[in-house]
Amino acid sequence: METRWATVDGVHLQLPEDCTAAELRDHLRKPDDAALIAVTGDLVSIVHDEEQPLSAMVAGCADTYYFRRPGESDRNDVLAASEIDDALEEPLSDETTFQRPGIDH
Template sequence: METRWVTVDGVRIELPTDCTAGQLREALHKPDETVLVAVAGDLVSVVHNDDQQLAEMVAGCAETYYFTHSDEPSRNEVLSAPDIERAVADPVGDETTFQRPGIDH
């Protein structure tokens, strides 16, 4: 099985390429109510489908992942983006992708 190195909640780990958000949450003992947020370059992706392989989504291109939930204080600019709250409240499809906060084009 092929793997790659990524950062999840500040820890560098090897992630199998066929991993799902649900498998990652379970392996890292994250609570069920947490949402996986992926940062891939200038895009942020909120994963809604725990069973879809990350590699089949924009989230699969990410090098940085965060597990977060609505009651948690924002740890950084990405996690404080109001787009995350909107994506969690009204999920459409397997993921919601938006421009990373603080990136000017």
């Protein structure tokens, strides 16, 4: 199984290529209500399907991941994006992807 490096909540670690959000949450002992937010270049993805391998989604290309709990204070501009709250309230697919805040195109 291949692995790759990514930063999860500020910690740089190796992730198995086919890991899921649920496996990552369990391994890092994150709460069940924390949403996985993935950042890759100019895109942000919120993972809704906890059992699908990240490699099958845009989220699998991310180099930075955050777990964000409801009501948690915003740690950065990405986690403060209103699109995250909207996507968590009404997920329309396995993941919701939008342009990263603060990047002009």
